Amino acid sequence: MTDKTDRKLLTRRGALKTVAAGGAAAASLPLWARFTEAQTSAPIRIGFQQHVTGIGAAYGRWYGRTTEAAAKLINEMGGINGRPVEIVAEDDGTDPKRGAEVVEKFANQHKVDVVFGTLFSHVVMGSAPRAGELKMPYYVVSEGHHVASGALNRYTLQPGITDVKSQVRAMAPFVLGNLGKKVTMIFPDYAFGHDHRDFFTEAVREGGGEVVAHIAIPPTETSFTRYFPKIPRETEVLYHVMVGPAVLTFVKELGEFFGPSRPEMFGFIDSLEAVDIASPGLEFLEGTYFWEGNPRYAQPDQSPYDRFFRERVGVDENGASVTDPRDVSTYSHMFGCWETLFVIKQAMEACGYRGPQDRPALIEATEAITEMPHSNEHPQGPKIFNGRTHQVFGVQYISRVEDRRLNVKHVAPIEDGLYPDEVDYTTQPL
Amino acid sequence: MRPLAAIAPALFAALCVLAPQTARAHATEQGFVLLLPTELYTAAGTAAVALTVLLVAFLPARAARSPFRPLALWRVRPMPGRGLVNAAATLLLLALIAAGWWGPRDPLENPLTLGVWTVWWVALVTLQGVLGDIWRWLNPFALPAALAARLGSGARRPWPRALGRWPGVVVFVAFAGFLMADPAPADPARLALAAAGYFAAVMLGAFLFGPRFVLSAEGIALAMRAYGRMGIFGRHRGRVALGLWGWKIAGARAPGLSLAVLPLVLLACGSFDGLNETFWWLAQLGINPLEFPGRSAVIWQNLVGLSLMNLALPLAFALTIGGGLWLAGRPVGWGQAFRLLAPSVLPIALGYHVAHYLTSFLVEGQYVLGVLSDPFHLGWDLLGLGHHHVTTGFFNTRDTVRLIFLTQAGAIVLGHVLAVLLAHALAVRLFGSSPRAALAQAPLAAFMVGYTLFGLWLLASPRGL
Numbered sequence: 001m002t003d004k005t006d007r008k009l010l011t012r013r014g015a016l017k018t019v020a021a022g023g024a025a026a027a028s029l030p031l032w033a034r035f036t037e038a039q040t041s042a043p044i045r046i047g048f049q050q051h052v053t054g055i056g057a058a059y060g061r062w063y064g065r066t067t068e069a070a071a072k073l074i075n076e077m078g079g080i081n082g083r084p085v086e087i088v089a090e091d092d093g094t095d096p097k098r099g100a101e102v103v104e105k106f107a108n109q110h111k112v113d114v115v116f117g118t119l120f121s122h123v124v125m126g127s128a129p130r131a132g133e134l135k136m137p138y139y140v141v142s143e144g145h146h147v148a149s150g151a152l153n154r155y156t157l158q159p160g161i162t163d164v165k166s167q168v169r170a171m172a173p174f175v176l177g178n179l180g181k182k183v184t185m186i187f188p189d190y191a192f193g194h195d196h197r198d199f200f201t202e203a204v205r206e207g208g209g210e211v212v213a214h215i216a217i218p219p220t221e222t223s224f225t226r227y228f229p230k231i232p233r234e235t236e237v238l239y240h241v242m243v244g245p246a247v248l249t250f251v252k253e254l255g256e257f258f259g260p261s262r263p264e265m266f267g268f269i270d271s272l273e274a275v276d277i278a279s280p281g282l283e284f285l286e287g288t289y290f291w292e293g294n295p296r297y298a299q300p301d302q303s304p305y306d307r308f309f310r311e312r313v314g315v316d317e318n319g320a321s322v323t324d325p326r327d328v329s330t331y332s333h334m335f336g337c338w339e340t341l342f343v344i345k346q347a348m349e350a351c352g353y354r355g356p357q358d359r360p361a362l363i364e365a366t367e368a369i370t371e372m373p374h375s376n377e378h379p380q381g382p383k384i385f386n387g388r389t390h391q392v393f394g395v396q397y398i399s400r401v402e403d404r405r406l407n408v409k410h411v412a413p414i415e416d417g418l419y420p421d422e423v424d425y426t427t428q429p430l
Numbered sequence: 431m432r433p434l435a436a437i438a439p440a441l442f443a444a445l446c447v448l449a450p451q452t453a454r455a456h457a458t459e460q461g462f463v464l465l466l467p468t469e470l471y472t473a474a475g476t477a478a479v480a481l482t483v484l485l486v487a488f489l490p491a492r493a494a495r496s497p498f499r500p501l502a503l504w505r506v507r508p509m510p511g512r513g514l515v516n517a518a519a520t521l522l523l524l525a526l527i528a529a530g531w532w533g534p535r536d537p538l539e540n541p542l543t544l545g546v547w548t549v550w551w552v553a554l555v556t557l558q559g560v561l562g563d564i565w566r567w568l569n570p571f572a573l574p575a576a577l578a579a580r581l582g583s584g585a586r587r588p589w590p591r592a593l594g595r596w597p598g599v600v601v602f603v604a605f606a607g608f609l610m611a612d613p614a615p616a617d618p619a620r621l622a623l624a625a626a627g628y629f630a631a632v633m634l635g636a637f638l639f640g641p642r643f644v645l646s647a648e649g650i651a652l653a654m655r656a657y658g659r660m661g662i663f664g665r666h667r668g669r670v671a672l673g674l675w676g677w678k679i680a681g682a683r684a685p686g687l688s689l690a691v692l693p694l695v696l697l698a699c700g701s702f703d704g705l706n707e708t709f710w711w712l713a714q715l716g717i718n719p720l721e722f723p724g725r726s727a728v729i730w731q732n733l734v735g736l737s738l739m740n741l742a743l744p745l746a747f748a749l750t751i752g753g754g755l756w757l758a759g760r761p762v763g764w765g766q767a768f769r770l771l772a773p774s775v776l777p778i779a780l781g782y783h784v785a786h787y788l789t790s791f792l793v794e795g796q797y798v799l800g801v802l803s804d805p806f807h808l809g810w811d812l813l814g815l816g817h818h819h820v821t822t823g824f825f826n827t828r829d830t831v832r833l834i835f836l837t838q839a840g841a842i843v844l845g846h847v848l849a850v851l852l853a854h855a856l857a858v859r860l861f862g863s864s865p866r867a868a869l870a871q872a873p874l875a876a877f878m879v880g881y882t883l884f885g886l887w888l889l890a891s892p893r894g895l
Contacts, residue, residue, distance in 0.1 A: 122724075219721070276827070328826055
């Protein structure tokens with residue numbers, strides 16, 4: 001039902017097109033001729049578990065665009081082990097139950113080699129057990145701590161994006177050293193907010209600071225004025241991680257509450273991912289700080305890799321689509337799809353991957369990866385992969401809102417985000 | 431500006447229609463909506479409907495029907511080729527089903543998913559309600575059902591006349607259940623199965639029971655005909671005629687009970703389709719809207735909600751009619767009043783439809799253009815879109831979000847204003863124009879003002895999926 005069609009789908013998306021944008025000499029050759037050095041020219045099939053519909057759709061669209069661009073590039077580079085790469089996308093509806101079904105479908109129906117690309121944590125949690133049972137390598141791009149916490153299995157890996165625990169911990173030295181030592185945290189009262197509360201509180205304590213108040217906001221809240229009086233007067237830094245449709249209201253009301261005399265503020269860009277920082281109502285954020293997974297605005301010292309990445313994905317220097325400057329990308333997350341595909345490529349080449357029988361070897365080859373240098377393959381920055389915890393660690397960016405754009409003020413080194421291993425997946429049988 | 435970027439606002443402005451359960455989660459758009467003075471808009475919209483109620487109450491009876499007097503155009507001439515168009519529609523549906531089964535797995539690239547949920551359910555339903563009965567031409571089931579009925583005429587079983595159109599009403603509610611409660615109605619293969627199953631069921635029914643089965647039980651055609659009755663084009667005294675939305679209803683005889691209930695069912699389904707996404711509804715279910723667990727976690731909840739809405743709304747409407755009759759001293763029977771007045775809610779149902787689907791249409795309409803430009807994934811560019819990327823940038827600025835919101839609110843308010851006018855025209859027919867007759871209309875008018883408030887609240891509410 002799918003083989004022929006999926007290839008067509010990919011043809012349409014340009015992922016298998018042999019015509020390279022740069023017009024390389026090889027591009028003039030037909031596809032079969034470019035991959036003939038391999039024992040088989042059958043494509044390597046990568047199942048892309050995509051949030052096309054449901055709550056994750058806005059992210060899913062940009063994950064799709066980045067994945068398409070990376071797959072196209074890999075094919076222009078000659079594919080993997082001389083074979084073309086084919087992305088087989090399936091919508092999981094951002095639904096954990098469907099996520100597990102999609103993994104099963106990838107294994108039994110689409111016969112993919114590996115599965116990749118899942119973002120939302122609850123879908124990862126719903127799908128990973130099935131991937132483990134099917135012994136299907138499952139490369140997630142979720143930034144959840146679920147992989148490194150030991151909650152998942154030998155076949156689930158996160159080599160292309162750092163986890164929230166590492167991100168939060170890496171912020172503490174900068175916040176305590178530059179913004180203040182007395183922190184009040186405002187967060188939504190469910191797992192996402194609780195992760196921030198727990199990881200940051202611990203890191204602040206270790207760094208010699210103090211969290212003077214935790215203010216948990218019920219997720220259905222759409223007005224926040226009554227919570228602000230709970231912010232202690234002694235607060236030097238306000239740490240906020242609100243998400244959802246009420247974020248703009250939150251910022252507006254916070255501005256009305258504090259007026260010109262606010263404490264220092266630090267937030268996670270997750271709150272405003274894909275939102276234009278210059279939006280009306282966000283003026284109050286001027287001068288405040290944000291964690292960014294990858295700087296949305298091209299910086300004066302932009303790396304050639306970031307420039308290359310933007311060009312290939314079709315993102316301008318403000319982090320928006322080249323075809324619509326209002327269409328702001330999910331820049332702090334979507335690089336994870338790109339980098340993960342290159343990790344899969346690297347691991348498949350290291351183990352001479354031929355087919356599903358080599359899946360255990362592929363897992364071991366991925367676990368054996370350690371350093372990933374800053375490059376076109378890893379445009380966000382250098383990284384270190386921990387094969388025992390299946391989690392990658394990388395640099396983190398802290399940016400300040402200045403003249404309605406985000407300027408990077410500090411790059412937290414990899415070491416700032418490291419923490420002791422909580423699991424050793426390599427002891428689990430393959 | 432690239433062609434598509436130019437097309438998106440034009441699409442929006444030109445069609446003012448618009449699409450299904452995909453791509454709804456646009457937190458930015460909702461963020462801006464929450465910052466808009468929606469209370470003000472809601473108050474203004476509700477006041478507009480209330481003022482219409484007052485205005486028509488003081489109009490002389492003659493004036494009540496005058497807005498609905500059609501303008502006769504040319505004499506009706508037999509239009510050849512309907513059979514051919516019907517046949518083409520059937521072939522298109524079969525091709526789309528094949529594309530759903532064998533085509534791309536991405537619902538935003540699959541012609542079946544886009545064809546059913548964006549082109550038909552959003553755009554064609556809207557056009558049917560706005561223009562008139564175009565479905566007569568485009569109905570893909572009509573021709574094969576007629577053939578199946580002829581083939582089966584030798585061994586015809588009787589279809590019970592007593593069932594009226596109730597089977598069709600139930601079929602439409604089942605369709606709404608698939609739309610709202612199925613975990614993956616946009617999944618191309620799943621939708622192909624559903625569409626093929628429906629096609630086969632209609633054919634089998636037509637074969638076994640003949641044309642009466644199709645009239646009685648083909649719920650899709652029934653709903654389309656209902657909307658078609660409120661469109662501006664129609665026939666009047668042997669001529670093609672043009673009139674205000676609802677003119678055909680204003681002059682029609684009271685339908686049977688089942689056909690009268692159908693507009694209420696359309697409105698109930700449309701209302702629940704918005705309600706089930708609100709923070710309020712998710713809070714009733716104990717679900718965190720910021721961590722929505724997916725459609726498969728709310729299947730029975732949505733089915734129960736949809737059923738309750740479909741019971742509650744017709745019941746409320748029936749009580750409203752009963753209350754009016756009681757106030758006016760029962761000048762006519764309840765059944766007659768209910769059957770004549772129920773179709774007056776059709777403009778409200780269509781207003782909800784437009785408002786609810788506008789945002790997703792703006793996004794999915796772009797994917798439809800992509801498929802039209804390259805229907806067979808051969809790298810064609812028939813529409814000259816160039817290498818285009820779908821954008822949702824219009825959800826990212828306050829001005830565009832306000833324009834979108836006001837268009838949605840406008841559709842809801844316009845629907846209610848039309849419904850008030852239509853109900854009044856029908857009521858004058860029923861009760862005459864005495865002060866007593868005005869009393870008889872009061873509860874229904876209050877119902878419509880209240881429903882405006884509900885519709886605008888729904889539009890301004892934060893949504894979790």
